[in-house]
Amino acid sequence: MTKYLLRRLLISxxxxxxxxxxxxxxxxxxxxxxxxxxxxPEAIASLGPGWVEQQREALGLNDPVPIRYLKWVQQALxxxxxxxxxxxxxxxxxVTDRLxxxxxLMLTVLIISLLIGVPVGIISAVRQYSxxxxxxxxLGMISVSxxxxxxxxxxxxxxxxxxDWLPATGMFTVGQERTFTDSFQHLxxxxxxxxxxxxxxxxxxxxxxxxxxxNQDYTTVARAKGLSERTVIIRHALRNVLIPLVTVVxxxxxxxxxxxxxxxxVFAWPGMGTLAIxxxxxxxxxxxxxxxxxxxxxxxxxNLLADVVYALVDPRVKYS
Amino acid sequence: MGTxxxxxxxxxxxxxxxxxxRDLFKxxxxxxxxxxxxxxLGSPQAGAAxxxxxxxxxxxxSMIWRxxxxxSPLFSTAGSEQQVERLIFGSxxxxxxxxxxxxxxxxxxxxxxxxxxxxxxxxxxxxxxDGTPLTAADVVFTFERxxxxxxxxxxxxxxxxxxxxxxxxxxxxxxxxATPEAEADAAATGSLVEGISTPDDYTVVLTMEQPHGAFLVxxxxxxxxxxxxxxxxxxVAPDQMMNHPFSLAPNVSAGxxxxxxxxxxxxxxxxxxxTYWGTPPALDRIFMRIVQPDIxxxxxxxxxxxxxSISVDDxxxxxxxxxxxxVSVPSPSLDTISINQTRDYLADKRLGQAMHYAIDRQAVVDxxxxxxxxxxxxxxxxxxxxxxxxxxxEYPYDPDQARALLTEMGWDTNRTIEMMYVAAGDPTAEERxxxxxxxxxxxxxxxxxxxxxxxxxxxxxxQEGDYDLYIGGGGVYGADPxxxxxxxxxxxxxxxxxxxxxxxxxxxxxxxxxxxxxxTQEERKAIYTQIAQLLNEECPSVFLxxxxxxxxFNNRLVGFQAPSYVDNRLWNAETxxxxx
Numbered sequence: 001m002t003k004y005l006l007r008r009l010l011i012s013x014x015x016x017x018x019x020x021x022x023x024x025x026x027x028x029x030x031x032x033x034x035x036x037x038x039x040x041p042e043a044i045a046s047l048g049p050g051w052v053e054q055q056r057e058a059l060g061l062n063d064p065v066p067i068r069y070l071k072w073v074q075q076a077l078x079x080x081x082x083x084x085x086x087x088x089x090x091x092x093x094x095v096t097d098r099l100x101x102x103x104x105l106m107l108t109v110l111i112i113s114l115l116i117g118v119p120v121g122i123i124s125a126v127r128q129y130s131x132x133x134x135x136x137x138x139l140g141m142i143s144v145s146x147x148x149x150x151x152x153x154x155x156x157x158x159x160x161x162x163x164d165w166l167p168a169t170g171m172f173t174v175g176q177e178r179t180f181t182d183s184f185q186h187l188x189x190x191x192x193x194x195x196x197x198x199x200x201x202x203x204x205x206x207x208x209x210x211x212x213x214x215n216q217d218y219t220t221v222a223r224a225k226g227l228s229e230r231t232v233i234i235r236h237a238l239r240n241v242l243i244p245l246v247t248v249v250x251x252x253x254x255x256x257x258x259x260x261x262x263x264x265x266v267f268a269w270p271g272m273g274t275l276a277i278x279x280x281x282x283x284x285x286x287x288x289x290x291x292x293x294x295x296x297x298x299x300x301x302x303n304l305l306a307d308v309v310y311a312l313v314d315p316r317v318k319y320s
Numbered sequence: 321m322g323t324x325x326x327x328x329x330x331x332x333x334x335x336x337x338x339x340x341x342r343d344l345f346k347x348x349x350x351x352x353x354x355x356x357x358x359x360x361l362g363s364p365q366a367g368a369a370x371x372x373x374x375x376x377x378x379x380x381x382s383m384i385w386r387x388x389x390x391x392s393p394l395f396s397t398a399g400s401e402q403q404v405e406r407l408i409f410g411s412x413x414x415x416x417x418x419x420x421x422x423x424x425x426x427x428x429x430x431x432x433x434x435x436x437x438x439x440x441x442x443x444x445x446x447x448x449x450d451g452t453p454l455t456a457a458d459v460v461f462t463f464e465r466x467x468x469x470x471x472x473x474x475x476x477x478x479x480x481x482x483x484x485x486x487x488x489x490x491x492x493x494x495x496x497x498a499t500p501e502a503e504a505d506a507a508a509t510g511s512l513v514e515g516i517s518t519p520d521d522y523t524v525v526l527t528m529e530q531p532h533g534a535f536l537v538x539x540x541x542x543x544x545x546x547x548x549x550x551x552x553x554x555x556v557a558p559d560q561m562m563n564h565p566f567s568l569a570p571n572v573s574a575g576x577x578x579x580x581x582x583x584x585x586x587x588x589x590x591x592x593x594x595t596y597w598g599t600p601p602a603l604d605r606i607f608m609r610i611v612q613p614d615i616x617x618x619x620x621x622x623x624x625x626x627x628x629s630i631s632v633d634d635x636x637x638x639x640x641x642x643x644x645x646x647v648s649v650p651s652p653s654l655d656t657i658s659i660n661q662t663r664d665y666l667a668d669k670r671l672g673q674a675m676h677y678a679i680d681r682q683a684v685v686d687x688x689x690x691x692x693x694x695x696x697x698x699x700x701x702x703x704x705x706x707x708x709x710x711x712x713x714e715y716p717y718d719p720d721q722a723r724a725l726l727t728e729m730g731w732d733t734n735r736t737i738e739m740m741y742v743a744a745g746d747p748t749a750e751e752r753x754x755x756x757x758x759x760x761x762x763x764x765x766x767x768x769x770x771x772x773x774x775x776x777x778x779x780x781x782x783q784e785g786d787y788d789l790y791i792g793g794g795g796v797y798g799a800d801p802x803x804x805x806x807x808x809x810x811x812x813x814x815x816x817x818x819x820x821x822x823x824x825x826x827x828x829x830x831x832x833x834x835x836x837x838x839x840t841q842e843e844r845k846a847i848y849t850q851i852a853q854l855l856n857e858e859c860p861s862v863f864l865x866x867x868x869x870x871x872x873f874n875n876r877l878v879g880f881q882a883p884s885y886v887d888n889r890l891w892n893a894e895t896x897x898x899x900x
Contacts, residue, residue, distance in 0.1 A: 160618075270584050
């Protein structure tokens with residue numbers, strides 16, 4: 001197992017290098033550079049000639065892209081992710097500041113989607129082809145199909161504006177003391193908007209794999225032993241459902257990360273997604289690279305985690 | 321024209337012009353989202369405007385804002401930042417709602433008759449929030465830093481008309497700092513810059529290289545240059561000022577409000593500055609909140625936001641809300657179509673004239689802007705003393721005249737040219753571009769629309785000049801007629817300046833020089849009328865219309881006076897208060 005982990009970690013290194021290289025190149029293909037993004041047509045007249053060239057030189061934008069990439073790698077290996085082109089703040093600080101809000105949101109979404117997805121999936125499998133099953137299937141389809149930003153607006157409209165139960169945006173109330181209740185209230189709407197969409201595939205996978213397992217011989221044996229249906233499902237069937245479920249949840253993390261970008265924008269959530277959007281428009285290469293790096297590490301880690309948990313829940317799986 | 325750009329007509333247009341599926345998808349996506357938001361958020365509120373409880377007590381106001389890049393007056397290029405900086409720091413002069421320069425930190429100012437010497441008298445009780453008095457030395461410090469090329473401030477360009485400013489810049493950046501002679505001179509005058517002097521602690525005298533009738537506009541636009549605390553920042557090297565923590569947390573300042581906190585991507589909080597020289601503000605604090613515009617409208621209706629600028633489409637729904645007041649005021653900005661003068665097939669004045677005739681501008685103002693705008697025929701249309709210049713061709717809607725001009729110049733009706741536009745941040749941009757495309761197509765100018773984002777626009781429009789046409793809006797043309805020099809004086813050619821149409825006309829340049837040098841408003845008016853007539857004839861751009869600025873604010877906010885320039889909305893925030 002240890003050997004396997006080590007090997008996986010070693011494989012991650014070339015993968016990371018590949019990812020950073022690809023993102024660096026693609027990023028530089030976008031029209032315009034950070035200096036263009038800094039200018040606004042009204043300010044440019046008062047800058048005077050030479051300003052633009054001076055800025056470009058100062059930011060090192062006159063080097064060819066491969067050279068700039070290598071410089072970035074060299075610095076990154078030394079633990080220096082550089083300075084933001086937009087506000088000249090250290091990138092590491094900027095990204096770590098946003099990491100926690102994003103993780104907080106993602107974690108809550110994960111919990112919500114599991115809390116909804118697994119029980120609903122079980123019920124709809126156990127009562128296959130019942131009225132309830134159809135309702136769940138249809139609702140699941142709907143929640144997958146509705147774009148999360150739209151759902152977010154619907155939620156804001158009803159719960160924040162009409163009913164005035166929950167705050168519409170932000171991570172805490174402006175000008176008030178930070179309390180747990182306050183930050184929890186702010187978390188509910190964004191986490192629900194994303195959680196509902198994330199729950200749908202979990203429902204479907206739970207249902208599908210449970211149905212498969214229910215028809216296996218060992219389930220029939222368990223029933224034949226005279227165990228209650230409840231025990232059969234929870235003790236015998238559900239444990240086997242966990243295996244595909246772990247994969248689904250882990251492989252869904254990239255989608256979840258992507259979903260937070262949109263949701264953070266709508267809810268003015270100060271996380272990495274919001275930072276990513278500003279950085280894209282500002283062509284803030286150092287910040288974008290750091291965000292890419294963090295996202296790539298998160299995704300590689302979640303895949304690795306899936307494999308490890310896989311081995312833990314399924315004794316048949318042996319890595320060597 | 322009637323309501324000719326309804327959805328059905330647009331749909332036909334799309335099919336007829338063979339837009340590809342990606343475009344259609346993009347439009348449906350944006351349109352769909354817009355419609356959904358409008359349906360959701362546009363309906364009147366069920367009286368949810370509950371009174372806000374302020375945990376810390378006291379009166380507060382919340383406004384919408386954009387994520388700032390910096391809070392240093394030296395480095396802000398966005399009006400949204402500058403207006404807040406003016407409130408925090410105070411500047412010599414500020415712009416009133418009608419863009420007149422009025423005193424701020426300077427209690428009064430005088431201009432010599434030949435418009436060469438500008439004298440500012442500072443408030444003698446102006447004090448920084450840490451108790452240190454603000455004196456002429458702080459003003460000199462701020463101006464010197466702005467002029468030092470190593471700082472990289474965009475204010476340098478605006479202050480260059482000051483005598484000796486160029487020489488100072490060269491001395492500091494090229495020759496390794498101040499020479500002994502300059503130091504000795506500075507000891508006597510108070511500044512290393514020849515044209516800046518301080519006869520006493522509360523007087524600053526700025527001498528121009530040559531007469532400059534519009535220098536106050538340079539100094540006041542868009543919100544004035546905030547005066548920095550010398551005793552805090554003196555030890556910071558010029559090239560380190562941008563990176564310095566003070567740039568994002570300016571905790572010592574002399575304005576009416578002082579910086580409290582900036583929560584990344586959430587809000588900026590400022591509170592009343594007790595050391596402020598003037599009447600203490602009635603508000604305890606102001607929150608500048610970073611919220612998506614669509615959500616912001618809902619928050620405004622809900623009573624969680626007090627003030628925002630709105631688009632023309634939101635005027636009607638918001639005016640239904642009894643808790644809100646909606647106002648529209650004429651703006652100094654101008655919508656234009658830039659015509660790339662470096663392309664030989666475009667650099668014929670008859671093309672620009674034909675385009676003026678081809679577009680029914682009044683109809684577009686009536687329909688698209690709901691009548692909230694004026695058709696404009698030159699880039700000079702304000703301020704009050706200037707007014708609309710006389711003797712301009714009004715270019716009434718006349719497609720036949722347009723076709724005749726095109727035939728005369730030999731325009732190839734099989735040619736298709738590109739027109740760039742930016743959709744983000746302006747809900748009417750897409751419609752505006754489509755409508756203009758339609759009008760121009762009718763007379764034989766085939767337009768392919770090209771939606772670009774701002775960075776790409778700057779690259780193509782300013783840096784590389786790689787475009788045919790660009791339709792866009794903005795600017796503060798109405799603040800002073802000299803502002804149009806930014807866009808048409810050949811010494812401001814892009815990429816070094818804002819003349820992105822790359823129009824070159826020595827006669828015009830000479831007129832701009834005369835306009836700046838003329839000391840009285842009557843003389844200036846005569847010269848700028850000539851300039852307007854010249855540009856109206858030469859048409860390096862199509863001058864379309866000047867849209868109005870729209871604001872919506874909660875009735876509890878007292879004292880807000882809508883400014884013509886949207887980013888000047890805090891111009892009198894010192895005197896605001898709230899009821900209830």
